[in-house]
Amino acid sequence: MSKRGKGIIEAKKKVDSMTRYAIKDAIDLVVSAARAKFDENVDAAIRLGVNPRHADQMVRGSVVLPNGLGKSVKVLVFSKGDKEKEALDAGADYAGSDDLIEKIKGGWLDFDRAIATPDMMGNVGKLGKILGPRGLMPNPKVGTVTFNVADAVKEMKAGRVEFRVERAGIVHSPVGKVSFGADKLMENFLALIETIVKLKPASSKGTYLRSISLSSTMGPGVKVDPLDVRNILR
16 A cells, blocks of 8 residues: 555544534644645535525625635736736736737636726626636626726735535635644634625525535545534624
8 A cells, every 4th residue: 555545544543524523623633634745725615505506595705815825826817008007016917908818719828816807898708618617707796807906916816715606505615725724724714604604695594504524635524513613703
């Protein structure tokens, strides 16, 4: 058996798959169970009491994590004139209009996030089949279609994440890296959860936070007690 396989087995021994841990204990376990030689990402999976097939129960939004994501983010802004300069001055990696659109049509996708000013969306919409499946399409619902490009760029660079509930009713989102340590990961996780709770649809009945799991890239999933999370948020 490979050393990597042994590492995973040892990590799994630390976690009881039948237990829902208090959030602090869960994060401590995720950090201690990470055995990879690289700095693993930490991700959250949150199952909500919603039916995404109903438009009025779609949960979608964004949050700026207080401690960022621990990685550089390449930001592209579809804009022109003064807004192009504003974007670049704010730290955007790329800014432009038709030139960038044609470049993307040709297969170029060397960026992580995209923002657009409203006047550009008529042309940017033509990239829907390219950007949509990759989660790169600017959308006013998450603040990536805006004339306030400077703030949007700064938020992206600071560690803003976008999330959307999937068909199974689950939100997947990164909350940082193992190297952050438990305290910073806790701050990021609670910022994410608080935002998701604020977005609870009025038509959602019963328990909203159904189940929560945290895991590192190579580590085992750790179940979190939703009741403990709700108590902390109160």
